[in-house]
Amino acid sequence: MCARNPGTSLDLEWVSKSRVNTQAVLKRAQQIQSFRLPKKQWQAAWLLRAVTCIDLTTLSGDDTPSNVQRLCLKALQPIRSDLLQDMDMHHAGITTAAVCVYPSRVSDAVKTLKAANSSLPVASVATGFPAGQTPLQTRLEEVRLAVADGAAEIDIVINRTLALTGQWQALYEELVQFRTACGNAHMKSILASLVSMMAGSDFIKTSTGKEAVNATIPVAVVMSRAIRDYYIRTGYKIGFKPAGGIRTESLVWLVLVKEELGSEWLSPELFRIGASSLLADIETDVYHTAISSVAWFYHTLVRISFHTEGLDLHN
């Protein structure tokens, strides 16, 4: 279990001296995307690891208690049991990392998971998600209410007006107030990586999923490096959550995290994929690796690889 990031004072010198070498970032992003994926036998283990890092999400205007209930049940049994059985992984307790919903649906999710005797965390978006254009008091109250309803994680959007006009001190102060309002609930912040981490975020998250462009590999490279810098300077490990528009190719995100941050980050404690429609693609891939592999050694390899710290990329 990692120590929780308490935050630091706002270091404006660090913020203003941060530079991005766009060409180098694009080159690195290309390199990561062209990495050879692990062989079939190990791919299944990687895919299962990806499942355990998903924040299974529904953020629709027409969400109801019943579709949230279905989401929760899927989160508890994300992969067909016969496939898990084929891999001898049916006792591994594979679930997604969390479910993620709008604040008014938190109690539905909490109720369903409680009824299923599950301790799976419920994440709530908050602070006027996705625009963040409501008064500060409203945004703070939204966080408090979601926590009171049982959310264990709060995905906040920053005040982009403050970021775009360079008002870092004011942004930092808002974020510190959100972190206080979260209490024991973990805070995932979209975005302003450095200021968010200094204000005590537990995760930084790429996007809301509500914009034309959401999670991209180059942005993820930049954010991972900010996480790395923060760790080097403070000793605190911040989680990374790519989210928005991720519907296929889950493994590239795992490769990125492993390459940029190291194996330790490849666990739900430090890595999440926010996605509403990725699971079906992973299940299809798991199915294909299962039917194309030799059964007698396949399940042993999956089991061993899944439990190996960080998984091995170059098999």
Ligand SMILES: O=C[C@H](O)COP(=O)(O)O
């Ligand atoms: O926070 C998570 C995202 O909103 C999910 O986005 P998505 O629906 O594009 O997967």
